[in-house]
Amino acid sequence: xxxxxxxxxxxxxxxxxxxxxxxxxxxxxxxxxxxxxxxxxxxxxxxxxxxxxxxxxxxxxxxxxxxxxxxxxxxxxxxxxxxxxxxxxxxxxxxxxxxxxxxxxxxxxxxxxxxxxxxxxxxxxxxxxxxxxxxxxxxxxxxxxxxxxxxxxxxxxxxxxxxxxxxxxxxxxxxxxxxxxxxxxxxxxxxxxxxxxxxxxxxxxxxxxxxxxxxxxxxxxxxxxxxxxxxxxxxxxxxxxxxxxxxxxxxxxxxxxxxxxxxxxxxxxxxxxxxxxxxxxxxxxxxxxxxxxxxxxxxxxxxxxxxxxxxxxxxx
Numbered sequence: 001x002x003x004x005x006x007x008x009x010x011x012x013x014x015x016x017x018x019x020x021x022x023x024x025x026x027x028x029x030x031x032x033x034x035x036x037x038x039x040x041x042x043x044x045x046x047x048x049x050x051x052x053x054x055x056x057x058x059x060x061x062x063x064x065x066x067x068x069x070x071x072x073x074x075x076x077x078x079x080x081x082x083x084x085x086x087x088x089x090x091x092x093x094x095x096x097x098x099x100x101x102x103x104x105x106x107x108x109x110x111x112x113x114x115x116x117x118x119x120x121x122x123x124x125x126x127x128x129x130x131x132x133x134x135x136x137x138x139x140x141x142x143x144x145x146x147x148x149x150x151x152x153x154x155x156x157x158x159x160x161x162x163x164x165x166x167x168x169x170x171x172x173x174x175x176x177x178x179x180x181x182x183x184x185x186x187x188x189x190x191x192x193x194x195x196x197x198x199x200x201x202x203x204x205x206x207x208x209x210x211x212x213x214x215x216x217x218x219x220x221x222x223x224x225x226x227x228x229x230x231x232x233x234x235x236x237x238x239x240x241x242x243x244x245x246x247x248x249x250x251x252x253x254x255x256x257x258x259x260x261x262x263x264x265x266x267x268x269x270x271x272x273x274x275x276x277x278x279x280x281x282x283x284x285x286x287x288x289x290x291x292x293x294x295x296x297x298x299x300x301x302x303x304x305x306x307x308x309x310x311x312x313x314x315x316x
Contacts, residue, residue, distance in 0.1 A: 006068035090119035096132035096144030100243035144279035171252030
């Protein structure tokens with residue numbers, strides 16, 4: 001098996017056709033086909049299905065494609081580490097942040113890496129926690145923040161934070177109330193994130209336990225639109241404090257604590273159980289833990305720290 005065969009396979013799968021892969025790689029199409037045929041013969045499996053619509057991977061081909069991407073990424077990282085060995089941890093690191101955490105952690109992480117870890121090339125991907133967990137398990141991310149609804153056998157998930165969820169409404173809609181019951185929440189017109197989503201599933205679990213039926217008037221899986229819809233008076237939503245502090249200070253919104261303390265979520269710092277982490281990814285993993293602890297300690301995040309012991313302060 002040759003590295004170029006893995007590179008060709010990755011390019012063909014991502015291009016969706018031999019002709020487009022041929023152009024991208026500057027390799028003749030017959031030569032590409034020949035190398036893929038050799039790879040299939042060596043592995044004893046069919047990797048690609050060719051049709052008039054293009055090329056698609058078989059189920060086995062998809063698995064080999066994921067592994068090939070991981071191998072090629074590790075090789076790229078090894079080259080960067082060797083080239084920049086004197087500069088400390090080096091290489092690409094891809095971090096997944098749910099949108100509720102992106103504002104809280106994304107900018108501080110970028111600043112810290114730019115200031116003190118200049119040889120690390122950081123990539124941040126924002127998306128739903130469930131999607132980030134899948135990408136992490138597939139080796140497409142090095143580190144991710146995930147929640148308790150995304151546990152999978154392929155991940156090591158370290159619980160760091162327990163965070164209450166809050167009722168959010170248009171300005172003045174809560175009449176100055178800062179606390180409410182779940183029964184009161186269930187009677188309001190709710191705008192909720194669509195499934196799969198840990199917050200949505202936790203709301204439904206608590207409602208079922210209390211014999212309540214939430215009045216869900218719309219499902220909105222676009223964060224900015226969700227906040228805008230609440231601000232416009234179209235309904236209420238339930239979100240964690242880390243997603244709301246900036247919006248409350250900058251826009252017309254009311255926030256109330258939901259009594260009972262049962263409506264909360266656990267925040268996990270996650271990594272692959274199967275794939276090794278580069279020194280650069282290990283450093284970013286530790287830095288994320290430091291930044292999360294710092295946000296709570298400095299009052300930027302109203303949440304309970306679960307990690308033990310507390311990490312050292314962030315630094316170079």
